[in-house]
Amino acid sequence: MKNALITGANKSIGFETARQLLAKGYFVFLGSRDLANGESALRQLKSEGYNNVEVVQLDVCDQxxxxxxxxxxxxxxDHLDVLINNAGxxxxxxxxxxxxxxxRFKSVFETNLFGVIRITQALVDLLKAAPRPRIVNVSSSMASLTLNSDPSWQYYHHKGAAYLSSKTALNMFTLNLAYELRDTNFKVNAVDPGFIATDFNNHRGTGSVEEAGKRIVKYATLAEDGPTGRFFSEEYNPETWEIPW
Structure with a gap:
């Protein structure tokens, strides 16, 4: 059985991604900073008939x-097939x-960048033990330097100095990680789940968590000939999904 760990999996996009991986037959570890919230998510999934799931107390800001x-x-x-760095x-x-x-910059970077680095480095040996390991770093189209410098882009005026900077830095870490693992069976990508209605944005998004989960799962389950070291956003580019850095 394939194993997956999702950070920030007790709610919203992380929770839905877990549900979709469970439906595909994965054993899923739900990373949750608050153990009680993680156990609540676990009970919900088990009530839906998913038993190959376990909660792991995990605060990515705490070494x-x-x-x-x-x-x-x-x-x-003895191996981890999928790591989804979703907490943010x-x-x-x-x-x-x-x-x-x-x-505030430090706080945002602590979760969105340093947290990803911590958990990735801590689990890289387990990932290397899998035949076809996959890492998905949940990013945002708002992290694109190209788009943010284009006045014609629909979100051009939606800036956020700390958040956007942290996700842009995450993208560079993704590129470096993919480069380092380029001669292995790893696939490492940054994926924008889209403008999704969750408590993260006070439910102002236009997409659903089901759509977001599907987008993330696609790259968590890439075939052997799939891409690596790329940045994808179905919302921005529904044809090829690729988005400019």
């Missing part, structure tokens, strides 16, 4: 929590480049 979660996983499985925060708005406090 001790990451190390404990990694040790727990390594005691239970917006940092709240507004985020003006000239006024946003450094502490």
């Amino acid at each position: 001790a929590s990451v190390d404990k979660a990694a040790a727990s996983l390594k005691s239970k499985i 925060i917006s940092g709240g708005l507004p985020q003006n480049a000239t006024e946003t406090a450094i502490d």
